Amino acid sequence: MNQVRYGIIGIGNMGSGHAAILTSGKIKGAVLTAVCDAFESKREWAKEQYGAGVAVFENATAMIGSGLVDAVVIATPHYDHPTEAIAAFAQGVHVLVEKPAGVYVKQVREMNEAAAKSGKTFGIMYNQRMNPLYQKLRDLISTGEIGDVRRINWIITNWYRPQAYYDSGTWRATWAGEGGGVLINQCPHNLDLWQWTTGMMPTRVRAFCQFGKHRDIEVENDVTAYAEYANGATAVFITSTSDAPGTNRLEVTGSRGKIVIEDDRMTMYRLREDEADFNARNTVPFASPEVWKIELPKAGPSPEHAGILQNFTDAVLNGAPLVAPGEEGILGLTLSNAIHLSTWLDDWVDLPLDEAVHEAELNKRIASSKFKRPQPAEARN
Missing domain, CATH: 3.30.360.10 (Dihydrodipicolinate Reductase; domain 2)
Structure with missing residues (x-):
């Protein structure tokens, strides 16, 4: 693999921000290939914004099942972070989750266990x-x-x-x-x-x-x-x-x-x-x-979100050490x-x-x- 194909789950404020970074060409070895959102208004906006080069799906299951993504960025409401991550790991997809890792430690521990079992790269958007x-x-x-x-x-x-x-x-x-x-x-x-x-x-x-x-x-x-x-x-x-x-x-x-x-x-x-x-x-x-x-x-200056995206991409492609391993979100x-x-x-x-x-x-x-x-x-x- 010489390029990580990203899908974004949830394209509200944070998700669209990550999409903007990925489509800017700033992240070496990364490309945005798909997004998904449960709300039709967001899907229609995405189609207009990203054009034919980015597939738009109604849910993460369909997006991951399409074979178009190697990794997902999860930018959904807090309670959904572990659920979406666990589902992605089960399909053999790398996961970069927005903060917080979840709402309560028990669900995040379950997410960490799923990540370890999958063997996939797991990061969290601790841009600071x-x-x-x-x-x-x-x-x-x-x-x-x-x-x-x-x-x-x-x-x-x-x-x-x-x-x-x-x-x-x-x-x-x-x-x-x-x-x-x-x-x-x-x-x-x-x-x-x-x-x-x-x-x-x-x-x-x-x-x-x-x-x-x-x-x-x-x-x-x-x-x-x-x-x-x-x-x-x-x-x-x-x-x-x-x-x-x-x-x-x-x-x-x-x-x-x-x-x-x-x-x-x-x-x-x-x-x-x-x-x-x-x-x-x-x-x-x-x-x-x-x-x-x-x-x-x-x-x-701090590279902020772009820095985390580049580091995560490098980890998937070359095994680079993660600055923000997803497992540490529990701390x-x-x-x-x-x-x-x-x-x-x-x-x-x-x-x-x-x-x-x-x-x-x-x-x-x-x-x-x-x-x-x-x-x-x-x-x-």
């Missing part, structure tokens, strides 16, 4: 892993530049969404429609980067979600979460969709300094010696370690599920997550959800 800023952060932490991680603080409140956004579709911000709010819709990239850059998953989480704060919605739109790690480190994660103006500031403190990312810039505060070593030898009551402030150069989702569950139970939640308890609590909220009927494709994507 392509951002040189976060790649640099991961590199500095993993190589020990700031020593052992002690504290992680991320305040990510620049996800502002007005009521008009939530009113644009009755599926939005509902348990049955999206499966959650800011955690499942806006923050999957941040939750992934939280664990990916530090290389750590917490051992337990205590969280406080507020549902419909300053907005007429049923899901969380204001979150404060606290996490603890096996090495004694702690983390605080704060997010909201009603702060104006919002903040995006990430701090990672280690035994040899601190890294701060804000306004797309990285600053490192480097201790001359490890804090534990300084503390052991110091005899002066108000002394502190010598620290150097280092402004790292701008990281440069950020575990954090999201744990934050929800801690709030629902008003208690600590230990990791690994009790998946059955989380699913049962989610189902209670789905049963009382305001979402009652499918929405047009224009609203759903």
Whole structure:
């Protein structure tokens, strides 16, 4: 094989965006050969947009069965991601799934098992892993530049969404429609980067979600979460969709300094010696370690979605290592599920997550959800 023939499942906002990249010729070794969508208006739009060179189908089963695709990009509503992926793997097709991997860990675990059984390439659209800023952060932490991680603080409140956004579709911000709010819709990239850059998953989480704060919605739109790690480190994660103006500031403190990312810039505060070593030898009551402030150069542009598509294509064709393996989608989702569950139970939640308890609590909220009927494709994507 010298070219990957792509099919896109769902051609709303995200799906059409991926199609635009694939048809632009920017992705070496890739070609868009088919798309599918359950809504006729989207299919008619696709026929006009892409012409005779791209086949248009009503569903993924027909598209995959046509023999026209080697890989699919899944850009359907959240709950459908694992179902579509499992069906594609069963037909021997490679899968690149949009974030989030799913809504609850149990269904994503089943997707991961299907991927492993199929032997096909499996990726997730974590395009922020392509951002040189976060790649640099991961590199500095993993190589020990700031020593052992002690504290992680991320305040990510620049996800502002007005009521008009939530009113644009009755599926939005509902348990049955999206499966959650800011955690499942806006923050999957941040939750992934939280664990990916530090290389750590917490051992337990205590969280406080507020549902419909300053907005007429049923899901969380204001979150404060606290996490603890096996090495004694702690983390605080704060997010909201009603702060104006919002903040995006990430701090990672280690035994040899601190890294701060804000306004797309990285600053490192480097201790001359490890804090534990300084503390052991110091005899002066108000002394502190010598620290150097280092402004790292701008990281440069990020290839974003195109970068993930190129990497995935290279993985299928040449076995290149995936920047965002699909199996890792379960990690950020575990954090999201744990934050929800801690709030629902008003208690600590230990990791690994009790998946059955989380699913049962989610189902209670789905049963009382305001979402009652499918929405047009224009609203759903």
